[in-house]
């Protein structure tokens with residue numbers, strides 16, 4: 125065993141090199157026998173006080189370490205760049221791929237045999253998993269858990285209510301003072317957003333893929349069982365190293381299929397599409413955007429959590445957690461697949477059951493037949509666009525309307541409340557240049573607020589179309605990820621005010637009803653904007669980012685380079 129450990133290429137050496145590898149580590153008070161053939165486990169930590177959702181991760185890391193020590197491993201915690209959704213500008217998505225590079229190179233360059241990824245706030249999960257996939261060591265994910273449910277004026281609230289509060293403030297139904305009271309009741313404990321937003325969807329994703337211990341997705345951050353799960357994960361990763369269970373052993377094509385079906389059943393985030401596609405690209409599993417539609421078509425919504433439903437992650441935990449959800453899907457999942465605990469999905473969910481049918485429905489009595497992600501095609505989105513029907517308004521699912529076009533987000537902000545804007549509830553709001561290249565970084569602005577004069581009529585939803593993303597906590601009849609994006613010369617760039625757009629969710633159609641000749645003329649007159657980012661990471665990002673339907677990874681990061689270090693300077 126000792127000779128086969130990757131870490132022994134450092135710590136098992138004799139002479140000057142071994143001296144250097146071990147001696148400096150010993151300044152942390154590590155005895156000599158720690159270096160003699162124990163599996164060295166890296167704990168990749170996204171702790172940061174600037175990522176409030178992950179601010180409890182140093183404590184969580186201690187639980188992981190305890191487990192690693194108990195199992196005879198040697199834990200080493202290391203930081204990577206953290207992505208705090210609420211504070212970072214211009215958008216964390218711009219940095220997802222950067223963090224994945226940090227993670228990949230940190231793992232490969234160091235004497236690690238296995239890795240525990242501490243993930244929480246939205247992008248901290250896909251970025252860490254992407255980076256780890258490109259190295260492909262034994263790896264286990266520990267999510268940080270969701271916050272306790274928020275409270276305001278005697279009712280439960282979560283991040284999805286921000287959009288309602290914003291509309292109420294704009295319509296005058298809420299005052300700034302009301303908003304301040306809600307603000308203090310929103311985030312009552314450690315943890316990430318308490319709705320089925322992107323962070324929760326990512327936690328479900330890793331559990332459905334088999335990358336975490338069962339139960340990982342729903343245990344609240346404040347619950348003592350979160351620490352138990354972290355400790356057990358620490359124990360397990362040591363055995364995974366001994367058994368040589370790599371990420372590629374877990375992340376088979378069928379595991380991705382399972383994750384897509386589970387995301388549909390829980391009403392997961394639209395961001396799931398872009399992140400899972402990017403992860404598949406790193407581990408070398410072919411995944412097409414149409415797979416998301418095809419595989420989720422038979423799966424109804426069986427989890428009643430905001431933004432598609434009523435409840436919160438805490439309620440999902442008390443109702444049985446993700447194992448109970450997956451049990452309902454038994455017939456539709458590939459339950460023979462192996463997971464990180466060495467057991468199959470079937471073994472993991474065998475004892476699970478839905479305790480509260482208000483939160484987890486039986487498969488044949490779902491909360492909504494519509495679930496998952498619908499992929500639209502048409503001349504307005506030749507490579508695809510997505511919509512989440514469970515978060516949309518049924519009366520807008522088939523609609524033809526006139527476009528009201530905003531060239532970029534600044535244009536939108538400037539004009540949306542202009543009383544002269546020719547817009548009503550039948551119009552379709554079109555926002556350009558918020559895609560991967562165009563913004564750059566594809567921000568979560570797709571569910572743009574409605575014009576004040578439409579809100580004043582009591583209207584709460586309109587069709588909105590953009591090449592951007594939407595917060596996983598957002599809702600509405602919102603068409604996202606239009607590809608190719610406007611900045612890459614997609615048809616979206618050519619839409620003009622008053623053009624007729626046809627959306628037919630059932631028929632999977634998004635068409636701009638402008639004839640081909642006129643479109644060709646507009647295309648000939650279209651001039652690409654020159655990116656003002658002429659240096660640094662953002663320049664590299666703009667020049668290499670792929671379109672949304674491919675996962676918006678940097679093209680040269682696709683695939684992996686394994687764990688072998690090719691040169692040795694010592």
Ligand code: FES
Pocket residue numbers: 177208209210244245246283316317321323
């Ligand atoms: Fe971190 Fe929502 S802000 S998960």
